[in-house]
Amino acid sequence: MDQKTFVAEAERDGYREIEIKSWPAGKRTDHAHDFDVLGLVLEGRLTIASTRTSETYGPGEVFRMAAHVAHTEDVAPGGVRFVVGRRG
Numbered sequence: 001m002d003q004k005t006f007v008a009e010a011e012r013d014g015y016r017e018i019e020i021k022s023w024p025a026g027k028r029t030d031h032a033h034d035f036d037v038l039g040l041v042l043e044g045r046l047t048i049a050s051t052r053t054s055e056t057y058g059p060g061e062v063f064r065m066a067a068h069v070a071h072t073e074d075v076a077p078g079g080v081r082f083v084v085g086r087r088g
Contacts, residue, residue, distance in 0.1 A: 015036075019083070020081065025077045033068070035067050039064075040082060049074070
């Protein structure tokens, strides 16, 4: 999916605060959100893991995370750049 289509669909589905983020290689977070997340990887790779699943996303791939789900986010070598929105 391309960035323009992603943003249009995210806004249509109620996602707000849409922004582009860049994280360095090796960054790791372990947390949960009070909101739903929808994101699109623009460059690099990002692995998102919860107790239910672990998926690695690359350029053009969309990821989702429901509110209140504990998860980790691991950035691959080379870093990652993505666009992300919040809902709820």
